[in-house]
Amino acid sequence: MRPAIEVRNVEKVFRQGTGMFSAPRFVRAVDGVSFAVPQGGCFGIVGESGCGKSTLARLILGLHPATGGDILVDGRALGAMHRRERAKLIQPVFQDPFSSLNPRRRVADIVGMPLAAQGIGGQERRTRVNEMLARVGLSAEQGQRLPAQLSGGQRQRVAIARALVLRPRIVVCDEPTSALDVSVQAQILNLLAELRRDLGLTLVFISHNLAVVEHICDEVAVMYLGRIVERAETDDLFSRPAHPYTKALLASVLTPEPGLGIPDVGLGDSYPDPANVPPGCRFHPRCPAAQEACRSTQQTARNMAGRTVECMLAESL
Amino acid sequence: MSAPLLEVEGLRVRFGNGTDAVRGISLSVGRGETHCLVGESGCGKSVTSLAVMNLLARGAVRTADAIRFEGRETADLSDREMGKLRGDAMAMIFQEPMTSLNPAYTVGSQMAEVMVRHRGVRKAVALERAAFLLGRVGITAPGMRLAQYPHQLSGGLRQRVMIAMALMCEPRLLIADEPTTALDVTVQAQILRLLQELQRELGLAILLITHDLGIVARMAHRVSVMYAGRVVESGPVAELFAQPTHPYTHGLLACVPVPGKIARGAPLGSIPGAVPKIGPGFQGCAFRERCEHAMPACATGAVPGRERAADHRYECHLEPGWTDRQAAEAAA
Numbered sequence: 001m002r003p004a005i006e007v008r009n010v011e012k013v014f015r016q017g018t019g020m021f022s023a024p025r026f027v028r029a030v031d032g033v034s035f036a037v038p039q040g041g042c043f044g045i046v047g048e049s050g051c052g053k054s055t056l057a058r059l060i061l062g063l064h065p066a067t068g069g070d071i072l073v074d075g076r077a078l079g080a081m082h083r084r085e086r087a088k089l090i091q092p093v094f095q096d097p098f099s100s101l102n103p104r105r106r107v108a109d110i111v112g113m114p115l116a117a118q119g120i121g122g123q124e125r126r127t128r129v130n131e132m133l134a135r136v137g138l139s140a141e142q143g144q145r146l147p148a149q150l151s152g153g154q155r156q157r158v159a160i161a162r163a164l165v166l167r168p169r170i171v172v173c174d175e176p177t178s179a180l181d182v183s184v185q186a187q188i189l190n191l192l193a194e195l196r197r198d199l200g201l202t203l204v205f206i207s208h209n210l211a212v213v214e215h216i217c218d219e220v221a222v223m224y225l226g227r228i229v230e231r232a233e234t235d236d237l238f239s240r241p242a243h244p245y246t247k248a249l250l251a252s253v254l255t256p257e258p259g260l261g262i263p264d265v266g267l268g269d270s271y272p273d274p275a276n277v278p279p280g281c282r283f284h285p286r287c288p289a290a291q292e293a294c295r296s297t298q299q300t301a302r303n304m305a306g307r308t309v310e311c312m313l314a315e316s317l
Numbered sequence: 318m319s320a321p322l323l324e325v326e327g328l329r330v331r332f333g334n335g336t337d338a339v340r341g342i343s344l345s346v347g348r349g350e351t352h353c354l355v356g357e358s359g360c361g362k363s364v365t366s367l368a369v370m371n372l373l374a375r376g377a378v379r380t381a382d383a384i385r386f387e388g389r390e391t392a393d394l395s396d397r398e399m400g401k402l403r404g405d406a407m408a409m410i411f412q413e414p415m416t417s418l419n420p421a422y423t424v425g426s427q428m429a430e431v432m433v434r435h436r437g438v439r440k441a442v443a444l445e446r447a448a449f450l451l452g453r454v455g456i457t458a459p460g461m462r463l464a465q466y467p468h469q470l471s472g473g474l475r476q477r478v479m480i481a482m483a484l485m486c487e488p489r490l491l492i493a494d495e496p497t498t499a500l501d502v503t504v505q506a507q508i509l510r511l512l513q514e515l516q517r518e519l520g521l522a523i524l525l526i527t528h529d530l531g532i533v534a535r536m537a538h539r540v541s542v543m544y545a546g547r548v549v550e551s552g553p554v555a556e557l558f559a560q561p562t563h564p565y566t567h568g569l570l571a572c573v574p575v576p577g578k579i580a581r582g583a584p585l586g587s588i589p590g591a592v593p594k595i596g597p598g599f600q601g602c603a604f605r606e607r608c609e610h611a612m613p614a615c616a617t618g619a620v621p622g623r624e625r626a627a628d629h630r631y632e633c634h635l636e637p638g639w640t641d642r643q644a645a646e647a648a649a
Contacts, residue, residue, distance in 0.1 A: 049500035050470075053410035151591040152358075181357035186572035186587035193582055208502060215581060238576050252506040254531030255575045258554045262510045262535050265503050271471040306334065 002075045003036040004170050004202040005060060007045075007265060010034070010069035012055050012227075016275060027275045029055040031226035032069070034301075037219075039169075040245045042203040044217030044234070046210055046249065047206065050274050053206045057174045060204060062086050074169065087114060093165035095175035099153030101147040107118040108133070108143035111161045118166065132161045153184035157191070164195065177212060189216060210253050215236050222246045223283045225272050227301075232307035242304060244287050244315045281311070289317055320388055321345035322490055322522045323369070323407075327382035330368050330546075337595045338364040338377075340546035346490065346539075349516065351523040353533040353554075356543035357569075359592050362526045365543070369524070370409055371399045385475050389487065405435045408483035412495035414475035418467040424451075424478050425463030431485040443485070450481040454511055457593070465617030479612050480511065487519070498606045501510035509536060530573050534558055542566045545603035563631040563641060564608045602633070610635055 009034060012030040030052045037043040045053045058064045071078040073090055081089075091114075094100040101110055112129045115121075120128070134142050136157040147155055151254070156176065163171050177185040192214055196203055207213050213220055214234055221231040222245065230243040241247045242310050250261045266288040278285055284294040291313065299310040311317075323346040330339040331348045339361045339585065344354040354362045371391070384392040386407065391399065403409070409419040411613050415459025419427055428450075429443035436443075444463060451459035454477040463548050467475055476496060483491055493512070497505035509532065516523055525536055533540055541551040542563065550563040561567045579585065602608070604616040612632040624630050 048503065062337070106370075150563050155592065182530065182572045183357060183569060183588035185589070186574075186585040187589070189574070190584045190587055193584070210502070211574045213488070213578055214576040214577065234581065248503055250576075252502040253576065253577075254509075256530040256534040256558065256570060256573055257575075258534045258537075260535060262506055262513055264510065265506045267503055267507070271473060271504075289498045299390075301616070 001039055002016045003072075004039045004041065004074060005204065006070075006072040007036070007056075007060065008070045008072075010056075010059060010066050010071060012064060013067045013212075014058055020183050025275050027130065028226050028277065029274060030059065030066075031277075032071075033223075033226075033228050035202060035221055035228065036121050037170075037229060040196075040202055041219065042205055044213035044220040045204065045206045045223060046208065046220060047223035048208060048212050048249075048272075050225075050272065052226040052274070053223050054174055056174050056223070057092070057204065057206050057250045059204055060091060061092050061172050063092075072250075084118060087117065087168075088166050089168055090170040090172065091166065091168040091315075093159050093163050093171060093173045093176045096179050097147075097152060097159050098179070100159055101155055102250075103147055105146070106143065107138070107145055107147065107150070107158050110147070110158060111143070111165055114162060114166045115304075118154050128165060129161075132165045135164070135195070136161045142194075151184075152180050153187055154250070156180060156184075156188050160188075160191065160195070164199070164201075167199070169200075170202045171202070172206070174206045175208070176205075178209065185212070192216065210249060210258075211255070222249065225274060227282065227310060228301070228308070229283065229310045231309065236307055242307065242309045242317070244289050244313075244317060247288075260311055261277040283311075289313055319399070319442075320385075321523065322350075322387060323386040324383060325365075325369060325381065327380075328365065328368055329380045330364050331371065331378045331597070335378035335596050337546055337597065337606060339368065339481055340595065340599075342541075342546070342548045344541050344548060344551070346522045346524050348449065348489070348522055349520045350538045351525055351536050352514065352539045352541065353537035354524065354526045354543060355528065355530065355533045357528055357592065359545075361541040361546040362495055362543050365528050365539070366494050366524060368410070370407065370492065372398070372402055372403075372409075385434070399626060401435070402481075404431050404488075405486045406488055407490040407492065408486070408488040409492040409494065410476070410479045410483050410496050412445055412481045412498050414472065414499070417479065420467055421465045423464055425468055428463070428478070428482045428485060429585070431482060435486050436640075446485060447481065450484050451478070453484075453515075454478075454481045456481075462545050463497075473508065476500060476504075476508055477511070480508070480515070484515070484519070490522045490524065492526070493517075495528070496525075496530070498527075498529075529572065537545065542569070545592055545634065547603065549604065549633070550629075550631040552625070554643070556626055556629050560629070560640065562625045562629075562635075562637055563604075563633050564610055564635070565604050566631070567640065568607075576579045610639070 010033050014027045016025045020237045047053050059066050076246045093180050108129050110127050115125045177188050220237050221228045224245050248265045252265045267286045280296045281294040283301045284290040301308045301310050326343045327341050356362045357622035367373050381392045429440050430442040449460040497508050537554040540557050541548045544565050568588040592635045601616045602620045605611040620630050620632045
């Protein structure tokens with residue numbers, strides 16, 4: 001069966017500094033990323049701010065054109081697809097349900113918008129909107145309210161209903177629970193898992209919260225400065241992280257277990273700057289295991305016991 | 318045992334729009350101790366910390382039976398007298414270091430100002446201490462950083478600057494309101510480690526406000542769980558996490574995914590509904606609408622305070638044994 005999403009060597013370069021007298025700077029936000037997500041799978045992308053995970057999400061959604069590489073959705077090139085066709089296949093859920101919903105529209109209109117864009121109106125639209133609202137746990141009465149009259153969790157339910165109303169096969173969630181309280185986060189994660197199971201959805205799940213990703217994803221990619229530095233099945237990644245950056249990320253997860261203290265993540269105090277990528281391995285300035293060769297040798301993705309790692313020292317660590 | 322550094326009794330805050338943000342809470346922070354105030358957004362935890370510092374916005378009315386700092390009553394201090402304490406013996410750091418640093422002044426000049434104002438030292442002396450403290454919080458090349466503006470620093474560096482600035486006058490109490498929420502996880506771990514180190518070294522008392530139960534578990538000595546303006550449960554950290562007894566605490570802990578502990582895809586515990594708005598005249602337990610154990614008594618009068626163990630208290634009609642009974646029923 002062909003994968004739901006196939007990303008081949010994709011890159012995105014932004015031009016920065018458009019001042020009249022300053023030389024333009026180029027930021028390689030995504031730099032040669034490849035992966036595939038099987039139908040019905042849940043693929044997690046983790047990394048810190050500025051690593052390119054949200055840019056990657058926007059590329060997959062077709063909201064930015066890629067500057068290089070190919071993105072195939074359901075076997076077809078994303079760039080060649082019409083916007084309306086793409087919308088029926090792949091839909092987003094964004095982080096902030098306060099800014100991703102039009103504050104002047106009623107909930108039912110917001111959820112019905114994708115249908116309207118496809119030329120579906122009248123009774124069919126009303127029925128499908130109400131079905132979808134019920135599916136995500138909102139009443140028809142709540143459909144008549146404005147987003148400001150709903151709580152954060154309810155708003156994220158609206159965003160999910162809007163994403164699913166066209167019955168897409170793929171949903172890209174970019175930090176869908178980061179703006180929510182813990183108890184509400186759990187409600188939304190449970191809802192996503194249930195919808196995925198019932199509707200056979202393929203999910204791309206982007207988050208900086210590793211515990212959340214561990215809980216719902218089958219496979220996880222770790223991004224650092226625009227590249228996937230490690231990709232593995234969730235259990236492998238969490239039980240035996242191979243890349244030093246993955247190790248540091250996992251070490252910094254603070255589980256609610258008293259007595260364990262705050263871990264020493266072993267990273268230096270230099271921070272990555274996407275506009276100024278270091279030569280050689282891009283993680284070497286912060287890497288506790290870096291050697292002389294890491295400063296000059298460009299790392300490439302290698303297969304290592306069923307996973308992909310970009311670290312020349314991975315076996316010996 | 319010596320008296321706690323900070324003692325708050327019966328603190329209430331009402332906003333002009335008729336919302337009761339804090340409804341009679343008491344807490345104490347001992348010397349060299351970390352007390353975590355945990356709860357979800359809108360529970361009143363930040364308002365509590367601002368009320369202690371007397372930094373509430375106009376329109377908010379604060380009343381308290383006592384707010385004692387080092388044995389001295391501060392609730393009736395004038396703004397001027399309170400201003401002498403703030404930034405000196407008690408300092409505060411906020412969530413967003415970008416908005417709490419002044420973008421128009423260099424790091425050095427805003428750090429020095431604190432000490433010049435409180436201690437009346439010359440600026441050169443204050444800058445020397447600032448450089449020392451920047452080094453102490455793990456910033457390399459402090460001399461260069463002093464001359465930089467906040468926008469030239471990364472988020473992690475800014476938060477380190479905020480911490481160094483708070484330490485300028487050797488405070489005894491540090492109030493930290495979500496100090497790492499805007500930071501990446503690896504940087505968060507570094508900053509929290511730094512706070513723990515500083516606490517050990519300087520004997521700092523920390524009132525740490527957070528929504529993150531992971532941070533609470535790893536940082537706190539004592540925990541107070543807030544819900545809708547009340548402390549619904551409080552106790553020593555190990556005891557409270559082992560025996561969460563208020564249904565809210567119990568539910569909250571079940572909501573957190575823990576790697577390796579909950580099967581993939583198995584539903585997480587969740588608390589239905591959302592936090593209610595509490596106005597004047599509210600009666601009963603604020604959690605009753607979301608509580609699976611709610612009974613008629615929960616809707617009227619005051620909720621009884623109970624003791625689970627020594628020093629571990631909660632506010633609920635349920636007897637302390639209910640968790641054991643539930644566990645036994647689940648096992649059977």
